[in-house]
Every structure is written in structure tokens, then in C-alpha cells.
Amino acid sequence: MILHIVGARPQFIKVAAVLAAATMPARHRLIHTGEHYDADMSDVFFQDLGLPAPDVHLGVGGGQHGAVTGAILSRLEALLLERTRGVVVVYGDTNSTLAGALAAAKLGWPIVHVEAGLRSYDRRMPEEINRVVTDHVSQALLCPTRRAVTQLEREGITQGVFNTGDVMLDIARQNATRAVGLTALGQFLSGDRLGPPPAPLDHPALRGGQLASDEGYVLATIHRASNTDDPQRLAALISGLGRLGRPVIWPLHPRTRKAMTDNGITPPRSVICTSPQGYLEFAALLAGCVRCITDSGGVQKEAFFAGRPCVTLRDTTEWPETLHDGWNVLVADDLDALVRAAGAPTPNVLPNIEAYGDGQAARRCIDVMETYLPD
Numbered sequence: 100m101i102l103h104i105v106g107a108r109p110q111f112i113k114v115a116a117v118l119a120a121a122t123m124p125a126r127h128r129l130i131h132t133g134e135h136y137d138a139d140m141s142d143v144f145f146q147d148l149g150l151p152a153p154d155v156h157l158g159v160g161g162g163q164h165g166a167v168t169g170a171i172l173s174r175l176e177a178l179l180l181e182r183t184r185g186v187v188v189v190y191g192d193t194n195s196t197l198a199g200a201l202a203a204a205k206l207g208w209p210i211v212h213v214e215a216g217l218r219s220y221d222r223r224m225p226e227e228i229n230r231v232v233t234d235h236v237s238q239a240l241l242c243p244t245r246r247a248v249t250q251l252e253r254e255g256i257t258q259g260v261f262n263t264g265d266v267m268l269d270i271a272r273q274n275a276t277r278a279v280g281l282t283a284l285g286q287f288l289s290g291d292r293l294g295p296p297p298a299p300l301d302h303p304a305l306r307g308g309q310l311a312s313d314e315g316y317v318l319a320t321i322h323r324a325s326n327t328d329d330p331q332r333l334a335a336l337i338s339g340l341g342r343l344g345r346p347v348i349w350p351l352h353p354r355t356r357k358a359m360t361d362n363g364i365t366p367p368r369s370v371i372c373t374s375p376q377g378y379l380e381f382a383a384l385l386a387g388c389v390r391c392i393t394d395s396g397g398v399q400k401e402a403f404f405a406g407r408p409c410v411t412l413r414d415t416t417e418w419p420e421t422l423h424d425g426w427n428v429l430v431a432d433d434l435d436a437l438v439r440a441a442g443a444p445t446p447n448v449l450p451n452i453e454a455y456g457d458g459q460a461a462r463r464c465i466d467v468m469e470t471y472l473p474d
């Protein structure tokens with residue numbers, strides 16, 4: 100069997116892309132670690148993307164990194180010990196990725212890492228530690244870009260490395276029409292998934308159901324520890340969002356909502372906070388925005404795929420291809436740079452999406468996974 104270990108929002112999206120390409124679905128099993136557990140961080144992706152219900156749910160909720168990683172590791176080890184040896188597939192760079200890779204490595208199961216070889220070269224990011232360790236214990240390294248292959252080479256990893264292309268490009272392409280069909284703002288404001296945001300994040304524009312869409316809105320997401328753990332930095336970034344001269348739609352990650360609530364941070368009037376959106380709603384919002392502001396890895400790329408200029412609230416990125424021709428600009432926490440970049444003209448050359456493959460990455464990933472199955 101091929102066991103796919105996932106637990107966080109971006110991993111549900113990646114595994115959906117991969118499983119859609121499986122020619123023999125009976126060979127695949129989905130293990131949900133429980134790292135993300137709210138319905139709008141988990142269930143909604145299963146519905147939107149037609150994922151089968153997980154075969155096993157490990158039920159590890161929130162907590163500190165060590166506790167979460169340790170709990171996944173021990174529950175997964177128990178699960179693997181009960182099973183006939185197969186292949187473990189891990190995705191991206193979360194604690195579920197690291198724990199899945201370690202559990203398999205200790206038991207000698209072959210590990211396939213989807214999204215291997217990415218580096219921000221910033222070891223202060225928990226995700227960077229997860230990526231490096233996972234790559235160094237994996238047997239098959241499925242790289243989304245040529246650069247990722249080269250980065251692995253520099254670390255001495257040359258065996259089992261495949262340049263598959265990026266599975267997130269596959270799924271973005273497959274769903275582009277469905278997403279745009281939602282007519283972003285209409286669906287967004289009337290959508291039954293959008294519960295009213297609790298005080299103090301309520302906003303008059305949402306209550307009245309009115310948003311001046313013809314002005315053009317900015318779409319924002321912020322959830323990185325580097326931006327949410329320091330209340331002063333978070334408050335400053337939010338004040339920066341209020342200086343853009345446009346409405347900002349901001350689906351709040353639970354981590355960010357908690358940081359705002361705990362520290363009494365309220366957004367300016369032009370910033371409309373909502374619950375996390377489903378994949379299709381979010382893609383529709385992205386397609387309709389004039390600018391995207393984010394610290395997410397995946398959203399930087401999706402903006403690039405959709406031809407929406409992006410401003411990234413970080414000083415490094417593991418997706419440097421998006422920086423070409425000014426499609427993505429890194430501003431860290433420099434608010435003047437944020438306002439400048441958000442108001443800059445749209446680049447006049449198309450984004451070089453081919454850097455992320457041809458939209459057939461998932462098929463190549465499946466082919467590699469099958470070669471690692473024992474006879």
C-alpha cells in the first residue's frame with residue numbers, strides 16, 4: 100500500500116492533486132494526522148476537492164511543535180507496525196511531514212517526499228527544519244522545479260531525485276474554471292460557509308453585504324510564526340494593510356485570529372476579516388483581486404499562476420521563480436515598501452509559469468511512488 104500522510108491545509112490540496120492522477124486508487128490510503136482540525140481548515144478541502152474520507156485519523160490536535168510532532172510520530176509508528184510494509188508519502192514542510200518521514204525512516208519503509216528540495220535558507224523557519232530533515236531521510240525526492248533539484252545536489256542528494264513539476268499547478272489549472280464560476284464576491288458575501296466573524300473582528304461592510312468591488316480589492320493571508328508571534332509586528336502589518344487605499348479581504352488563519360484576539364488587535368475599517376475560505380472560494384477571490392499580500396508559500400505561487408501580482412511579507416522565499424519580472428516582491432515588515440509594492444503597476448510580461456512544470460506533475464509522482472512498492 101501507498102500511505103499518504105497529511106494533516107495541514109496545504110497538504111489536503113497537494114494530496115488531492117496526486118490522488119486524482121492515481122490509476123489504481125485501491126493501492127492508496129489516506130492518513131490524516133489531525134494537525135489541522137477545524138472544519139474550515141480541513142473538511143472543506145475534502146468536499147471541494149473530492150477527496151475520499153481518510154482511512155485513518157490520528158486525532159492529534161493543536162499544541163507545541165514538539166508535542167504535535169511527537170504525538171504523530173508515535174501514533175504513526177504504531178500504525179505502520181500493524182501493516183505490511185509499503186510506501187510512505189509525505190508532503191511539503193509541516194510537522195506532519197517531519198513526523199511521517201521519521202516514523203517511516205525508523206522502520207525502514209521507503210519515503211517519497213512530494214515538494215522536495217525547496218529551501219528558504221532561513222533556519223529560523225520551523226518549515227525549513229522540516230524540509231531539510233525530511234529530504235535527508237527520503238528515498239524518492241519529487242522536486243517541483245529545476246532549482247529544487249540543484250539545491251538537493253548541493254547537499255549531496257543525487258539519488259532518487261525526480262523533477263516532476265509542481266502538483267499545485269496541476270490542481271490550480273484543473274479547478275480554475277470551477278473557481279472563477281463562483282463569481283468571487285457574490286459567492287463570497289452570500290456563501291453559507293462564511294459565518295459572521297466574531298467580535299472584535301466584525302466589519303460593517305460584511306454586515307451590510309456591501310463591498311465596493313469595482314474599486315478593486317486586495318486579498319491578504321498572514322499566518323507565519325514570524326509575523327503572528329510578535330504582537331507588535333502583527334499590529335504594524337495590519338496597520339499597513341489599512342494604508343493601501345483599497346478594501347482588503349483577509350480570510351484569517353486560526354493562528355492569526357487567536358493572536359489578534361489575545362492581543363486586542365482590531366483591523367482598520369477597510370480590512371474585512373473572514374473565516375478561512377474553501378479552496379474554490381479562495382481561488383475565486385484570488386482570481387478577482389487586484390493584488391495579493393501574503394506570507395504563505397502556496398498562495399505566492401497561486402497568485403503567480405493566476406497572474407495576480409503578489410507582495411510577500413517575508414524576507415526570503417522558497418519559491419524564488421515567482422520573483423521574476425516583479426510578479427512577487429519580498430517586503431518583510433517594511434510598511435513603506437509594502438504600500439509601494441502594493442501600488443506598483445502590474446508587470447507587463449506574463450509570469451513564467453512553465454518554471455513549475457506542465458500541469459502533469461501528479462501523474463509523474465504516482466509513477467515514481469509505484470516503483471517503490473515492494474513486489
Ligand code: UD1
Nearest residue numbers: 107108134135136137140161162192193194225226353354
Ligand atoms: C502549519 C504549518 C505551516 C503551514 C500551515 C498551513 C508546521 C510547523 N506549521 O502552521 O508550515 O504553513 O500549517 O496553514 O507544521 N489551529 C486551530 N485550528 C486548526 C488548526 C490550528 O485553531 O484547525 C490553531 C492551533 O491550535 C494553534 C495555531 O492555530 O494555536 C497554529 O497551528 P499550528 O498547527 O501550530 O501551525 P500553523 O500556523 O497552522
Ligand code: UDP
Nearest residue numbers: 108109350375376377378381395396397398
Ligand atoms: N487557502 C484556502 N483558503 C484560505 C487561505 C488559503 O483554501 O482562506 C489555500 C490556498 O489556496 C493554498 C493553501 O491554502 O492552496 C495554502 O495554505 P497555507 O497558506 O495555509 O500554507 P502554506 O502554503 O504557507 O504552507
